[in-house]
Amino acid sequence: PEEIIREIMAIASLTPSSYNLQPWEVVVVKSRDMKAKLREVCYNQQKVEDAGVDIVVVANLKAAEEHVDRVLDSWVQLGYISSDQREDLRDRILQDWGSVEKRKRKAIRDAAMFAMSLMIVARHFGLETHPLEGFDEPKLKKLLGIGRDRVVPLIVAMGYRHPEKEPPPRAYRFPFEEFGRIV
8 A cells, every 4th residue: 555655665764874865766666557567677577567566766876966955954953063064064975975986886875775674664564575686777767767867776576475375485595604704
């Protein structure tokens, strides 16, 4: 239901981000017609059509310019910074997001963290999720009218598990000793 989707998004939107710029956007694909078209640009992955909804997670490369003033105004209002500090911090944020490489790295990282939060929150609501990175991005962006200053790092297929279907066994996971260390 749409109200559950909105509640999941509201909770997931609390995800931390660089300078609190929240450089994510979503397109929730719900209609059968659009899911069929989305499936085509996702290399015909059946799970795209089987899902209740598909959430296209978008990273906004212009988040610094588009969001910085609202974010900093809220910081001044909340007393996090003074009015005198605002302009220097604004300049620093815009400089930190200055290069295309930095913008991409920050926006994609933060949008991916948002997507992970979304998946965890969805689970709390009893929904299953499946992240997808297999899609033709130019075709996807054209289909959904996503601008050139946006990047799509992933799509999250989401829905309730069929009551008669058991999930497949979990594939091999590397133990902590192979990917981590404590110093």
